[in-house]
Amino acid sequence: MLKSQDMESDSKDYLDSLVGSTISTWDQLIMGDDNPNMCYTKVYITSASVEVPTPWLLTRLGSGVTHSSTTWDQFPIDEI
Numbered sequence: 001m002l003k004s005q006d007m008e009s010d011s012k013d014y015l016d017s018l019v020g021s022t023i024s025t026w027d028q029l030i031m032g033d034d035n036p037n038m039c040y041t042k043v044y045i046t047s048a049s050v051e052v053p054t055p056w057l058l059t060r061l062g063s064g065v066t067h068s069s070t071t072w073d074q075f076p077i078d079e080i
Contacts, residue, residue: 006067007031011039011058014065020041024051040070 032038037060
């Protein structure tokens, strides 16, 4: 349980650090049930002055968190 809480907290800090540069904002953070070092989120990336919702997979890399793009059908976050 502690690992999951650390991942959630670290993921929020990581996402907050990207707001204003890589992403415009984020919402919805869903922790991976089977893996405490993984979670899913919906971020918004500005493209042509429009905020586009984009699914990301967040994973622990050493002592930090990293992200990769993923698809909507991989986890239970509504696209819109």
